[in-house]
Amino acid sequence: MNFAFTDDQLALAAAVRQVLAAHCPAEAVRNGRSPAWSQLAEIGLFGLLVPQEHDGLGLGLVDAVLPFEETGRAALPGPVAETAVAAPLLLAGDPALGKLAAGSLRVSVRIGDQVYAPDADLADLLIVEREGVPHAVRPEAARLTPQSGVDRTRPLFGVEFRDATRLRTEVAPAVRAVTVAVAAQLVGAARHLLDTTVGYARTRRQFGAPIGSFQAVKHRLAEVAIAVEFAAPLVYAAALAVDRRLPTVDRDVSAAKAAAGEAAELAAGTALQVHGAIGYTGELDLGLWLARVWSLSAAYGGPGLHRSRLRTAILGTPEVRRWP
């Protein structure tokens, strides 16, 4: 029993964090569509789940979960989860995997409970589920309808298409994996919001004292810390469940997504309230993370949908199983 990340797993996350600190500052989130992409490709982010015979690292989702926390912490724009996590599974065995691992094939997907394809206008390839089967769609064969929304740095698109190639893979494993990756991003975004808000509360003074010295503020932030602290293990365990194809995997994925989404929404709401009016402005970068939390929490099934599945999984089966 070793429910802790290995040194290799931690080192990979640290490398991603370093790259993002250098190449994905808030300014790049605000104005860039896919900053840091080539640098992330260099350190292997897009080849993490690609088998070694296709020039990938051949690792598992559990190795990707901390790097994805980092992408969430930085609010990294671009179809990163779709390209690095969903695509390697949907394109399993396909010669395109080499380009994918190298970072030269950007993929957006509309699978599972997704209604829209995120960042589809940036994609070199779209993978769309139709009648339960994944189909590859070239951008020129697709008609994209922009569906503008609250998260301007993660635009959504309706997808219609004429020609499509039926893929031989299954959709469900890719849906599970990308859902866990997005849950990890939500945990990372929540950690960023907590850190930023604590930093603000330490320096912002009212009534002659830092507002972070007031218990009403302290207790709200403590609540966020607890929510994030106890959401993260569910995300890590779900990554293990996906890698091991455990019988409980669907329940574990739903638990991860619901808990991470709720923790991040709590972090976002608290961050806004503690920042006060300045947090409500578009001038502060805070709003970028608020919008990202809202959009990722709704992506691949929001907490409502996953909580409803959890009710069925836990109360609707004869004996609820705990693993291992």
Next chain:
Amino acid sequence: MDLDFTRAEQDFRAEVRDWLAGHVPGAPLPSMDTREGFEAHREWEHLLAGERLSVVSWPVEYGGRGASLVEWLIFEEEYWAASAPGRVSQNGIFLLAPTLFSHGTAEQRERFLPGMARADDVWAQAWSEPEAGSDLAALTSRAERVEGGWRLHGQKTWSSRASYADWGFGLFRSDPASARHRGLTYFMFPLAGVTVRPIAQLDGEHGFAELFFDGLFVPDDLVLGAAGEGWRIAMATTSSERGLTLRSPGRFLATADRLVRLARSTGADPVLADQVARAWLDAESYRLHTFGTARRLAAGEEIGSASSMGKVFWSELDVRMHALALRLLGERGLLDGGAPDAEEGGRWLDGYLFSLAGPIYAGTNEIQRNIIAERVLGLPR
């Protein structure tokens, strides 16, 4: 990262499960907060100790098995899943013993640990005073230096198990000129020399008591650690109390499983079903989190103030689960063990009343949230 138990850990689980299946009393023991129930629980501890199962993580020489932290967590999962009796010895084995291991002398360990493991000696904690609850450093009970030892004066309160226990431990102000955290000394003392006034709790039983010290003589060999160092030594104990040792996940996992079974049998509308499913997952999350903590402790890391997050989480989860059970049961949930219609002999109600103490003891959850904000997040005092 993995979640795999080793062969040895699986064998240990199987052994514990089998033994418990053959030995857990068929009918619940009477409450440990009655004289009769206290002794029945002591007998149960004797039985556990005979199998070296009362303190599995302790070294063999003191009655344990030298089990790893993960094995202890496995033991706890099996123990509570088997509906085994509550641990009358828990103040000693979970709060005092870690301090004896880290700060006690070899003589103190040999003298006290084997008896504690067998519950020949049951220990009561004596932290709070009438004017020092959450603000423990405001305590005024004092220790007066005399030839060969100390005389204890003052009053302690909310002393768990003290109504029937044999020994107590707590902090006393040994330097009369000192204030707050300084000048305190950690003492162990026989309850026979103390006036004990049992206090009836919400459930009517005497789970805690007031202690009056009127010059009780305590020799030097009952001082734990150095005189004047009591605060620092006691803090090692309280982080155990808040964190891993007092409330292992096993107890909450067992409650969560019972709650799910109850919701299936009574039927639950979608609102309650949602809350039951959440509670089950919260218990699971606490379990996973604890496996991570165990790993970090085994690697030599300190958990420190982060244990406050666990304390808030488990204590509020415990209340939530029991409150949900009562809601599922409706009016019947409020019947006690004396009522013919009570579910499981009133066990959910007993558990509910017990759970309500969780957010209060071992530092109220308001204090815990201050600790999280100040020491984990770094907000100003």
